[in-house]
Amino acid sequence: MRVLGIDPGLTRCGVGVVEGVAGRPLTMIGVGVVRTPSDAELGDRLVAIERGIEQWLDEHSPGYVAVERVFAQHNVRTVMGTAQASAVAMLCAARRGIPVALHTPSEVKAAVTGSGRAEKAQVGAMVTRLLRLDAPPKPADAADALALAICHIWRAPAQNRLQQAVAAHRTPGASRTQPPPGISRTPGASRTPRTSRTLKGPAA
Numbered sequence: 001m002r003v004l005g006i007d008p009g010l011t012r013c014g015v016g017v018v019e020g021v022a023g024r025p026l027t028m029i030g031v032g033v034v035r036t037p038s039d040a041e042l043g044d045r046l047v048a049i050e051r052g053i054e055q056w057l058d059e060h061s062p063g064y065v066a067v068e069r070v071f072a073q074h075n076v077r078t079v080m081g082t083a084q085a086s087a088v089a090m091l092c093a094a095r096r097g098i099p100v101a102l103h104t105p106s107e108v109k110a111a112v113t114g115s116g117r118a119e120k121a122q123v124g125a126m127v128t129r130l131l132r133l134d135a136p137p138k139p140a141d142a143a144d145a146l147a148l149a150i151c152h153i154w155r156a157p158a159q160n161r162l163q164q165a166v167a168a169h170r171t172p173g174a175s176r177t178q179p180p181p182g183i184s185r186t187p188g189a190s191r192t193p194r195t196s197r198t199l200k201g202p203a204a
Contacts, residue, residue, distance in 0.1 A: 001156065002029065004062035004093075005148030006053065007141045008070070008085035011038055013049050014141030017060045018131070018149035022157050026150060028131040029060055031142045042084075049085055053092045065093040066152035068144070069102040103151050108144070111151040123147050 001021055007014030013034040020026035034052030036045040067090060070083045093100045106116035112126045124136035124143040130150060137143040 001064065001153055002060065002062045003064045003066055003149040003152050004056060004060060005066045005145040005150075005152070006086075006089045007068050007144040007148060008082050008089055009141060010036060010042075010045055010049070010081035010085050012139060012141045013052065013085050013089075014139075014143075014145035015053065015056050016137070016142060016145035016149055017056070017062060018146060018153060020153055022154050026131055026153065028133065028146060030056070031137050031146055032056075033139060033142050046084060046088055049088050050092060053089055057092060057096060057098070062098065064152060064156070065089065065098050065100045066148045067100060067102055068108070068148055069104045071104060101152050101156075103148055103155070107155075108147050108151045111154055112147045120144070 002017065002019045005014075005016045005018065013036075014032075015034060016031040017029035018026050019029050034049055034056075036048045040048075067086055070079060070086050090100050103111075109118040109123060110116040112118075112130070113122050115122075118126075120140045120143070124140060127133070127143050127146045127150065128136045131146065137146060
């Protein structure tokens, strides 16, 4: 499984590609940051982010894209910029038919470090250890992108099983209630057995 992790942001959009499967050593394929000047027009910045992500998709051909889910912050301006960059990332993936997964920061931290409240330095240290790197990727946005990819690789099997179970449950025509093991149900038979009665004729 090859995953492109994207830590969305207008000024710095972290990108990182990780390959591997859950339960086995993972390999970093590439890591970097798509940057845009803060004094440029918003539309131009979004176009620059799109082009940067498209280049990563062209170069690495990931099978999945993992994007950090936008959450509420006190700085509304920062939230809006992050949400806009996130939308661009999802658009680039969807246009190519690549499945997109959203992971919250706490989910990523918990998956990588074991604690949903871990600091960025802890995340960077664990990413370095898990991918067997010489040093933590810089800036932190790049390390966060790799953490997103790692999180998705580890969580994908469980998510796939859950999605398959939900899909099977929603299959048209499927019976919602199955009989217990070892008990067969005869088609057309009444679910509630009737008591047999003998009719008596008129008294002599």
